[in-house]
């Protein structure tokens with residue numbers, strides 16, 4: 001799962017650092033992800049993992065690191 | 081008459097109103113009204129009581145902005161912008177001894193804080209900075225080419241957005257407080273505008289240095305969502321509501337005067353006044369509703385978490401867009417009601433200043449910029 005998240009970040013995150021080697025807890029916004037880019041990341045994750053983020057999860061902190069994104073995806077796939 | 085809102089209303093009527101035309105004509109700072117607000121300690125309205133302030137909430141502030149702007153929107157906007165900066169410090173600085181002391185000093189000295197977010201190269205995109213804080217040995221330097229600093233020449237302090245450090249991306253920002261002794265500003269552009277002339281908001285090149293403790297704790301990403309944006313959009317909307325209410329009051333006086341001339345006959349303009357009354361009510365309801373919701377959220381930890389969600393950001397942006405559009409529409413329609421008497425600059429029903437002031441609303445952070453942000457969020461937001 002982490003690899004797929006890294007690929008999505010590589011394609012849509014507009015990071016100034018390499019998504020493949022970025023530490024899992026590194027702050028993606030400090031790595032250059034804008035809020036516009038984060039929306040594209042959210043869309044790609046919803047599409048890739050066939051999930052829908054509820055509105056209550058649509059906030060910066062849920063998408064602030066690879067680890068945070070993985071936790072969110074796990075939470076939604078476990079529930080479904 | 082000791083209620084802070086009563087005091088503001090008194091200052092609006094007795095001090096802001098008689099100078100409003102001169103402030104507008106000369107594009108000069110509304111110093112009489114600001115002096116009066118200082119004297120009544122109203123520049124520390126949002127500072128907690130234990131630090132010497134009045135401990136008012138956001139709903140009180142919004143009502144004060146409306147009251148001032150019904151008489152002089154430039155005064156209302158200066159008051160609003162100052163309170164937005166104070167709110168950022170109160171809500172994000174209190175863990176720091178430096179900022180506690182600063183706010184105590186502000187309550188005592190009634191200092192005025194100006195806002196330095198917009199910058200040459202990024203325009204009104206507050207969440208991107210070009211300039212960066214450069215730290216060394218517990219000190220920092222920060223230089224910014226600012227497109228617009230309202231009342232820059234009249235302020236006692238500046239609250240500035242900047243990148244966290246020279247390596248940080250544009251969106252990784254902090255807020256920095258600069259006191260008068262920490263900075264110099266050199267004016268780069270003029271302020272001969274259509275409206276909001278008393279805000280005195282030309283561009284400046286700013287040079288500064290200070291101690292690291294002057295950097296507001298945490299990141300601007302959070303303080304922007306939790307404080308700067310909601311306070312800006314609510315207090316600005318409070319200002320615009322005041323302009324709209326002033327215009328409707330003038331139209332109403334005009335229609336009543338017509339009606340008194342021919343009792344028993346409905347003046348043709350009365351219909352349009354009825355339409356305006358409905359529009360003003362929906363504008364007022366929007367401001368009050370969003371303000372009340374925000375007021376509740378500000379008071380709890382879960383609420384402060386909710387301020388960070390897209391749903392709340394959308395609501396805040398919608399308030400700004402709809403009030404900024406409505407204020408221009410309402411003043412325009414009031415002008416049509418008053419006719420030539422509204423068009424004249426020297427009549428009791430004159431709406432020139434209100435109309436010019438109202439047109440700043442849509443470009444104070446361009447509405448299309450905000451629409452674009454909302455459009456982006458709505459691709460993932462589900463409205464459920």
Ligand SMILES: Cc1cc2nc3c(=O)[nH]c(=O)nc-3n(C[C@H](O)[C@H](O)[C@H](O)COP(=O)(O)OP(=O)(O)OC[C@H]3O[C@@H](n4cnc5c(N)ncnc54)[C@H](O)[C@@H]3O)c2cc1C
Pocket residue numbers: 161194195196197198199202203204205228229230231276279281440443444445446447448449452
């Ligand atoms: C009365 C008044 C007082 C002010 N006081 C201050 C102050 O004290 N401190 C401060 O920092 N700033 C202040 N500002 C500046 C204000 O906050 C904005 O920064 C400024 O008005 C925007 O500048 P701009 O219109 O030149 O540029 P831009 O923001 O670049 O906008 C130019 C045009 O492009 C459009 N546009 C830009 N980006 C996009 C996009 N992504 N999508 C769609 N359309 C877009 C806009 O809608 C607009 O039509 C003040 C403005 C006013 C009117």
